[in-house]
Amino acid sequence: MMTHAPNPTLQKLKARLTDLDCLGSALGVLGWDLETYMPPKGGESRADVSATLCRMAHEAFVAPEVGEWLQTLLTQLPALPTDKDRAMVQQAWRSYQREVKVPTTLVEALDRASSKALPVWANARKTNQFDAFKPLLTEIVQLNQQKAQALGYTHHPYDALLDGFEPDMTTTLLDPLFAQLQAHLTPLVNNLTQSVTPSLPAGPYPKQAQMDFSHKVLTAMGFDLERGRLDESVHPFTCGLHPDDVRLTTRLDEADPLSCLFSVLHEGGHGLYEQGQQPDLWGRGLFGGASLGIHESQSRLWENLVGRSMAFWQVFYPAFQAAFAPVLDAMPLAVFYQAVNRVSRSPIRVEADEVTYNLHILLRYQLEKDLMTGTLTVDQLPDAWNAGMETLLGYTPKNHAEGCLQDVHWAHGTIGYFPTYTLGNVYASMFWAKAEQAGVTQPIAQGDMKPLLGWLQTHIHGNGLMESPNQLVQRVTGQPLTAQYFTQYLDQKYCLKGAVV
Amino acid sequence: MMTHAPNPTLQKLKARLTDLDCLGSALGVLGWDLETYMPPKGGESRADVSATLCRMAHEAFVAPEVGEWLQTLLTQLPALPTDKDRAMVQQAWRSYQREVKVPTTLVEALDRASSKALPVWANARKTNQFDAFKPLLTEIVQLNQQKAQALGYTHHPYDALLDGFEPDMTTTLLDPLFAQLQAHLTPLVNNLTQSVTPSLPAGPYPKQAQMDFSHKVLTAMGFDLERGRLDESVHPFTCGLHPDDVRLTTRLDEADPLSCLFSVLHEGGHGLYEQGQQPDLWGRGLFGGASLGIHESQSRLWENLVGRSMAFWQVFYPAFQAAFAPVLDAMPLAVFYQAVNRVSRSPIRVEADEVTYNLHILLRYQLEKDLMTGTLTVDQLPDAWNAGMETLLGYTPKNHAEGCLQDVHWAHGTIGYFPTYTLGNVYASMFWAKAEQAGVTQPIAQGDMKPLLGWLQTHIHGNGLMESPNQLVQRVTGQPLTAQYFTQYLDQKYCLKGAVV
Numbered sequence A, B: 001m002m003t004h005a006p007n008p009t010l011q012k013l014k015a016r017l018t019d020l021d022c023l024g025s026a027l028g029v030l031g032w033d034l035e036t037y038m039p040p041k042g043g044e045s046r047a048d049v050s051a052t053l054c055r056m057a058h059e060a061f062v063a064p065e066v067g068e069w070l071q072t073l074l075t076q077l078p079a080l081p082t083d084k085d086r087a088m089v090q091q092a093w094r095s096y097q098r099e100v101k102v103p104t105t106l107v108e109a110l111d112r113a114s115s116k117a118l119p120v121w122a123n124a125r126k127t128n129q130f131d132a133f134k135p136l137l138t139e140i141v142q143l144n145q146q147k148a149q150a151l152g153y154t155h156h157p158y159d160a161l162l163d164g165f166e167p168d169m170t171t172t173l174l175d176p177l178f179a180q181l182q183a184h185l186t187p188l189v190n191n192l193t194q195s196v197t198p199s200l201p202a203g204p205y206p207k208q209a210q211m212d213f214s215h216k217v218l219t220a221m222g223f224d225l226e227r228g229r230l231d232e233s234v235h236p237f238t239c240g241l242h243p244d245d246v247r248l249t250t251r252l253d254e255a256d257p258l259s260c261l262f263s264v265l266h267e268g269g270h271g272l273y274e275q276g277q278q279p280d281l282w283g284r285g286l287f288g289g290a291s292l293g294i295h296e297s298q299s300r301l302w303e304n305l306v307g308r309s310m311a312f313w314q315v316f317y318p319a320f321q322a323a324f325a326p327v328l329d330a331m332p333l334a335v336f337y338q339a340v341n342r343v344s345r346s347p348i349r350v351e352a353d354e355v356t357y358n359l360h361i362l363l364r365y366q367l368e369k370d371l372m373t374g375t376l377t378v379d380q381l382p383d384a385w386n387a388g389m390e391t392l393l394g395y396t397p398k399n400h401a402e403g404c405l406q407d408v409h410w411a412h413g414t415i416g417y418f419p420t421y422t423l424g425n426v427y428a429s430m431f432w433a434k435a436e437q438a439g440v441t442q443p444i445a446q447g448d449m450k451p452l453l454g455w456l457q458t459h460i461h462g463n464g465l466m467e468s469p470n471q472l473v474q475r476v477t478g479q480p481l482t483a484q485y486f487t488q489y490l491d492q493k494y495c496l497k498g499a500v501v
Helices: A008-036 A040-062 A064-075 A083-101 A104-127 A130-151 A157-165 A171-192 A207-221 A257-275 A292-306 A310-323 A333-339 A357-373 A381-393 A419-437 A442-446 A450-461 A469-477 A484-495 B008-036 B040-062 B064-075 B083-101 B104-127 B130-151 B157-165 B171-192 B207-221 B257-275 B292-306 B310-323 B333-339 B357-373 B381-393 B419-437 B442-446 B450-461 B469-477 B484-495
Strands: A228-232 A238-242 A245-250 B228-232 B238-242 B245-250
Touching (some): A008 A040, A008 A064, A008 A083, A008 A245, A008 B008, A008 B040, A040 A064, A040 A083, A040 A104, A040 B238, A083 A130, A104 A130, A130 A357, A130 A381, A157 A357, A157 A419, A171 A357, A171 A381, A207 A310, A228 A257, A245 A257, A245 B040, A257 A292, A257 A450, A292 A450, A292 A469, A310 A333, A357 A419, A419 A450, A419 A469, A419 A484, B008 B064, B008 B083, B008 B238, B040 B064, B040 B104, B104 B130, B130 B157, B130 B381, B157 B171, B157 B419, B171 B484, B207 B228, B207 B310, B238 B257, B245 B257, B257 B450, B292 B419, B292 B450, B357 B381, B419 B484, B450 B469
Parallel strands (some): B228 B245
Antiparallel strands (some): B238 B245
């Protein structure tokens, strides 16, 4: 048996990373509370408290001693006691390099611009006045250009930003992926939008019944309600404070039970990933998932591959009908299945079906890349957006709320995030193909989702941030990123005789 | 007009105290969440997160530079720009001196002892096994003795601890106060427990109706639900994160609506104090109230002087009856008033009426003082408790849960806290007498509590921690601490012909 002498540098790094995870968890509670239970007028002081804890975390991480510990430990890497120690050092070094490269003045300028931009954006969207938002968006684009320069890149400035959301992802990998998707999806959308699909009856669908059914679904998925909870918020989200405390939210609309239901399946997928990580990754900076794209793969897998499947609804539809009886009594399963799989040329990304969704992302990806190089100016953005929607989706937005003001990301100061949504869809189909081979998807048709969850936990959830998304995908699927499984899945689901359309 | 050159030392102190208030507010949310919405298994990681933030706050406060800033600023005190600046420096210096005197090893030892003691105490109380708790309580008493030595005192070691909860309070002031109370209360209790008082019908009193009525009462009190909220918890408490975010909790028992109601009045009183402080005290270490005793004066004033008065119930009883109809339809106001003012020889402090309550505190005060000097050992505690209950209240506890294991404070590592409850009652009556003179209590009988709240805000709430409790009491009432108004209040309420008995 090998034994290791205590490594004081390793212990110091671990202690610092634990402090950072504690601050992260506290910030998580503050953020969750902000969206759920905070009194209406608590927002101003909450902003101060969160900003202060963020600053403390940043200062504690970029402190010179952390750089010294990391450089010492990198020379000792092969001799460190465990895989987790090595991953901890490597992951911290990766983040450290990124964080120290961006000057504090730039970080603060982006924070300030975003704080100013968020209310202006919200108002501009409401009043359809892009001009009001333009100066702030221009500033945000410029600051992101500066950030990309500070971070450095080989090929395209967008790569520097992408890497912050999806480690090692580049435009060189994404360009052909999106091209392949576009080539496949455009004719598919044309085929699928020829016929009329049914809608659900008008309701009402009482909120309490929606929450009760949501809890049933979460329990069936294997989400542990002793280690998590579900609340209502305006925008659904997942907040993982620790593997033992994972909070989901959903929206509730009495006219539309599907909004709540698919939010719960989506956030439940995120939540299972958080609950499934090894507890001792927390406190080492290794908790939270391999990347945004991998995280999104778990939410989309449960939302779409499970939650929009006939296998799932064969089991759950009778209980769903009963929960809202008698509203759905006259709607047979086959018709309901068509309703939850309706494909349409619609303007809003977050309401898009699984076929058109990635075309919405492609549009944002193209526009963001061009904004970063300066090929596209903020002035030209609304026209470019509308032209892109026409080309990609055959839809012309009626106003800016349906167009380039619909998403919060840019007002938030964030550029480079959108592609992780498509990566999530693509990864999900790659994982699903392996799960099918392993025989863990078939029991869903009997209402048993435990085998699937067990497989996901073993192959994906457990490792947290211990490997990069590329490494994880290669290990789990035996091949690098490819759109092939996603397009196959859509073809099989939507184009087979006797299927949805 | 006087102008002041910027004082960089003052700015540095202010920035540090703002950081501490931010950490305090984050800890407040974590604590509130722990008691309200945290998933059952979230407790272990929550303990780590809270302990880490506490340590960060302690380290940021006792840092050597803070001592240097404070010593510089103390020499500049008369020249500082505002009263708030002077109070900020004085209050910080007071706390700094206390915190640096207690060695970190002792702080940590008390933390550890308390973490170990809490579950052991809870179990010992349940199983009536004092012996299981004895070694930990012995350790806690010893650590508090060491803490008193470290803090220093002139007359009695208990003074060193008291001062941490009620600045400048001493046994020299409390001994005669409690003696006077005992002399007055003992015959009063004898008189009032001769006759039988009525109880409320068995109910049920639905939880939602209790919550709805609670919100009505809070609104009538002037509690701003845009800057606060009310939730359910096992033990009611108030959590003031900032004057704009004040959270109350209450307990809900379908068999007993009074438990909820008086908790809401009590916590509502605390909450009004938090909401009434000038917002810019937050961020200067001056938010939170002058002392625990002054805080308790506000909760007891609303719970007892308002909430158990005929003036209040003349207005609110019809709505209370309607909320639980038809359960209370046959109970007239006069009988209900007797029920909410029942006086009895009962074992549990938190359930005691306003007449016997301070005898429960006196017992704890005497025992704690004797534990601190070593006159009483932990071995002798249960017998001493039971003998004291017999002498003071004519009641012999049936078990340790009714006896010396009933309160959480000692398991929490806290000695010297209990007297602040009695101080709250005594202060409340002193303030009430002035409020009556000012004519602001009379409108309560017409359902108008705004004049009272306005008076409390002007004279007590606004100033936060800017003055000591002694200074505040002297300023508001024109005299030092005295039990006279409390005993007069009880005499008038309980002994006049035609009153309760």
